[in-house]
Amino acid sequence: MPLEAFADSRALTLGVELELQIVNTHDYDLTHASHDLLRLVSRHKLPGEVKPEMTDSMIELSTGICGDYADALAQLGEIRDALVECAGKLNVGLSGGGTHPFQDWSQRRIYEAPRFHMLSELYGYLSKQFTIFGQHVHVGCPGPDAALVLLHGLSRFIPHFIALSASSPFVQGTDTGFHSARLNSVFAFPLSGRAPFSLTWDEFSRFFDKMTRTGVVESMKDFYWDIRPKPEFGTIEVRVLDTPLTIEKAAALAAYIQCVARWLSFEQPFRPAEDDYLVYTFNRFQACRFGFDGTFVDPQTGEHRTIGDDILQTLDAIEHHSIELGADEGCRQIRDDVKARGNDATWIRQTYADEHLLAEVVRQQCLRWSR
Numbered sequence: 001m002p003l004e005a006f007a008d009s010r011a012l013t014l015g016v017e018l019e020l021q022i023v024n025t026h027d028y029d030l031t032h033a034s035h036d037l038l039r040l041v042s043r044h045k046l047p048g049e050v051k052p053e054m055t056d057s058m059i060e061l062s063t064g065i066c067g068d069y070a071d072a073l074a075q076l077g078e079i080r081d082a083l084v085e086c087a088g089k090l091n092v093g094l095s096g097g098g099t100h101p102f103q104d105w106s107q108r109r110i111y112e113a114p115r116f117h118m119l120s121e122l123y124g125y126l127s128k129q130f131t132i133f134g135q136h137v138h139v140g141c142p143g144p145d146a147a148l149v150l151l152h153g154l155s156r157f158i159p160h161f162i163a164l165s166a167s168s169p170f171v172q173g174t175d176t177g178f179h180s181a182r183l184n185s186v187f188a189f190p191l192s193g194r195a196p197f198s199l200t201w202d203e204f205s206r207f208f209d210k211m212t213r214t215g216v217v218e219s220m221k222d223f224y225w226d227i228r229p230k231p232e233f234g235t236i237e238v239r240v241l242d243t244p245l246t247i248e249k250a251a252a253l254a255a256y257i258q259c260v261a262r263w264l265s266f267e268q269p270f271r272p273a274e275d276d277y278l279v280y281t282f283n284r285f286q287a288c289r290f291g292f293d294g295t296f297v298d299p300q301t302g303e304h305r306t307i308g309d310d311i312l313q314t315l316d317a318i319e320h321h322s323i324e325l326g327a328d329e330g331c332r333q334i335r336d337d338v339k340a341r342g343n344d345a346t347w348i349r350q351t352y353a354d355e356h357l358l359a360e361v362v363r364q365q366c367l368r369w370s371r
Helices: 034-041 069-089 114-123 125-129 144-165 182-186 201-214 247-267 274-293 307-317 319-324 328-339 344-355 358-370
Strands: 014-024 049-052 058-062 092-095 134-140 227-230 235-242 295-297 304-306
Touching (some): 034 069, 058 069, 069 092, 069 247, 069 358, 092 358, 144 201, 144 227, 144 247, 144 274, 144 307, 144 328, 182 274, 247 319, 247 328, 274 295, 274 307, 295 307, 307 319, 307 328, 319 328, 344 358
Antiparallel strands (some): 014 058, 014 092, 014 134, 049 058, 134 235, 227 235, 295 304
């Protein structure tokens, strides 16, 4: 199958996708309720979509095309409110967070859809362990070559996005020591990681053709890269973020990505190079493991600083762009989180330290999500 043509889109527009946990309200474990939830929410007129995910304890919401931070926050709020109302009728709860802290992956059920069953046949138990929850952010691009330049430019900031969104410290009832343990599950898939380095659509199309000839992939959906082009939307899709605990955080993260993208596009502070990826996996691991306190190695200069300090330096550089985009409120939230050294993983750990019961942590996560 040939690579799709890159669709027209307005540069720097946003689209936000959030994968959510569906839990029962007895012990706050995951529950099989996505089919009923989809049936109820289909009666609502929404600005975006609500779709099934790999297992039937998950659901994914997506906004329509958003112009700015305020638009993204408004659309997310409208969809969130409809979902919470429907969940209440089913007596189930909804929660953000990159992992459910104590669910048993073997109890999960694959959602009844041909693609999910095909993936389950291919990936075996990994498909049920893929009951993890992420935020994806689409950024509109003026053309396919510009999309690839932006993709590789944004790759430098992957540790920022991981540390800021991290909300998955617990897996299978155990504190992993990571801020984002979710991404360890993604790395198990053979077509995960970084996209190949190419700055022109012609070169990328040749790579795609070679891959399809091997029979390993059929479409862009088969690549689980941290950032991937989405030609049918005319966007690139940032995929490393854990689902935050609130829509306010989700909108702020999308706004931060939009501002960094505008800064890269307008000022071109550096030209992406293959050598930038020499430290990519190291920086990525540091963000997953240590959050804001992880070490960031600048791929251009080789300087070492904390990821939190690198985010603060970037916020200074993009301030003008955040004002132009009306994203200054979202970026202010990002700055406050970094200065307080607190992400959602920190909140989850602190809540568990106070309550000593992971079910109570999930109950409070549901309250945060429904506000």
